[in-house]
Amino acid sequence: MSVARTYLAVHTIVLVAAGIAVFALLAVDARQTARHEAEVASTVVVETLTQDPFVTGDVEAAHGAIAGGEPRDRVVDDVSSRLQPYVEGIIASTDVDYVTIMNTDRTRYTHADRDKIGGRFVGTIEPALEGETFTEVYEGTLGHSVRAVAPIVADGEVVGLVSAGMLLRDISAVETARLVVVGSVTALFLAAGAIAMVVAFRRLDRATDSRAAGELQVAFDAQRELTDVQTIADALRTQVHEFDNRLHTIASLIELGRADEALELATDRLGEGQRLTDRVVGAPDQPVIAALMLGKSAQAHELGVEMHFETHLEPGTQGLDAGDVVTILGNLVDNAIDAAVAHRARTGEGDAWVEAYLATDDDGSLTFQVSDSGDGVPPESRERIFRRGVSSKADGDRAHGYGLSLVARTVHRLGGAIEVGEATGGGAEFTVTLPRPGGDA
Numbered sequence: 001m002s003v004a005r006t007y008l009a010v011h012t013i014v015l016v017a018a019g020i021a022v023f024a025l026l027a028v029d030a031r032q033t034a035r036h037e038a039e040v041a042s043t044v045v046v047e048t049l050t051q052d053p054f055v056t057g058d059v060e061a062a063h064g065a066i067a068g069g070e071p072r073d074r075v076v077d078d079v080s081s082r083l084q085p086y087v088e089g090i091i092a093s094t095d096v097d098y099v100t101i102m103n104t105d106r107t108r109y110t111h112a113d114r115d116k117i118g119g120r121f122v123g124t125i126e127p128a129l130e131g132e133t134f135t136e137v138y139e140g141t142l143g144h145s146v147r148a149v150a151p152i153v154a155d156g157e158v159v160g161l162v163s164a165g166m167l168l169r170d171i172s173a174v175e176t177a178r179l180v181v182v183g184s185v186t187a188l189f190l191a192a193g194a195i196a197m198v199v200a201f202r203r204l205d206r207a208t209d210s211r212a213a214g215e216l217q218v219a220f221d222a223q224r225e226l227t228d229v230q231t232i233a234d235a236l237r238t239q240v241h242e243f244d245n246r247l248h249t250i251a252s253l254i255e256l257g258r259a260d261e262a263l264e265l266a267t268d269r270l271g272e273g274q275r276l277t278d279r280v281v282g283a284p285d286q287p288v289i290a291a292l293m294l295g296k297s298a299q300a301h302e303l304g305v306e307m308h309f310e311t312h313l314e315p316g317t318q319g320l321d322a323g324d325v326v327t328i329l330g331n332l333v334d335n336a337i338d339a340a341v342a343h344r345a346r347t348g349e350g351d352a353w354v355e356a357y358l359a360t361d362d363d364g365s366l367t368f369q370v371s372d373s374g375d376g377v378p379p380e381s382r383e384r385i386f387r388r389g390v391s392s393k394a395d396g397d398r399a400h401g402y403g404l405s406l407v408a409r410t411v412h413r414l415g416g417a418i419e420v421g422e423a424t425g426g427g428a429e430f431t432v433t434l435p436r437p438g439g440d441a
Contacts, residue, residue, distance in 0.1 A: 107120065
């Protein structure tokens with residue numbers, strides 16, 4: 001499966017799972033909110049009625065009459081004739097489904113079903129008899145409901161109770177309405193996420209040419225090798241170009257009969273080139289460094305930059321992949337040459353130079369140090385310059401900003417470290433330390 005299709009599959013699963021999880025959480029929240037609002041509404045109604053003089057007066061009188069031995073049915077009929085119409089009006093003007101007013105022995109004075117007036121209230125009343133208002137979910141004569149029960153108190157004595165509640169079927173209807181809204185909002189977010197995901201998939205698919213991860217890795221490795229080869233090729237091409245110019249000039253001087261000038265020009269850089277060659281080719285396992293530094297020396301000379309190179313690598317201790325050497329050393333030297341040239345052009349003063357130093361430390365680790373006569377790197381920018389696409393060059397070339405990023409990634413892959421400091425004279429000094437090849441990092 002291509003990287004883009006893998007992305008699409010994974011993110012589709014994540015998006016759908018997230019949508020389900022969000023909807024489930026919101027559904028639970030909607031249910032809890034609906035029940036809480038039912039409890040609040042029921043509590044408000046019962047507490048209001050327990051303070052209503054019309055209700056409390058009739059209930060207190062009925063309680064006393066029953067306790068005094070008057071016929072219960074006659075007392076219930078009398079008080080119900082006044083309270084039942086009153087609570088029906090309350091039911092009609094509030095969200096509750098029923099209001100039951102009763103005596104402390106559970107005898108109902110009011111009920112949503114008039115035939116059940118005078119019967120016994122079904123449910124919990126003990127906390128209310130102790131003077132406490134409470135809520136519960138209970139299956140009464142009307143079905144499951146969320147109810148509140150409160151005491152009616154007269155002269156410090158509980159003389160009656162009030163119960164009000166909402167049937168769960170009504171609460172479910174409220175929940176359903178809310179879930180429709182929640183579901184619609186969730187669906188909108190899922191649709192927006194799906195659109196964004198498809199757009200990202202198409203861009204990723206185009207960017208990766210519909211390739212799988214393994215194919216991209218092969219392509220990346222091939223591109224990296226090509227870049228390394230191109231670095232050496234560019235350096236050697238510069239050297240060949242310089243020697244070609246010198247050769248034509250020497251031939252012209254000879255034709256003009258000016259052999260002395262021709263000889264002087266031919267030997268002008270012989271000593272420097274030989275010294276550089278001796279330094280980098282002294283060990284038989286360093287041909288890549290030799291080719292790279294000889295080419296970079298010619299490139300620096302062509303730009304008017306003085307190149308100093310010193311190596312103390314011991315034979316047999318280098319052991320680095322040729323591509324890694326080119327990536328690290330080549331990019332650092334290129335950056336240094338560019339910085340030296342830019343500083344000279346900006347200030348118009350001083351000589352432009354680059355120094356490269358290679359050594360093997362006592363523990364077998366390798367050190368590459370490259371410094372220049374450029375403007376240097378401000379302390380606040382010394383971490384940022386290793387990010388991809390960050391460049392101090394202002395010429396608008398989109399190819400800039402990748403060399404140091406590539407160097408940093410290569411160094412970290414090899415288990416090493418890279419630091420940037422200030423060189424003598426204010427330029428930049430990059431130091432790369434790599435663990436001993438084949439040894440412990």
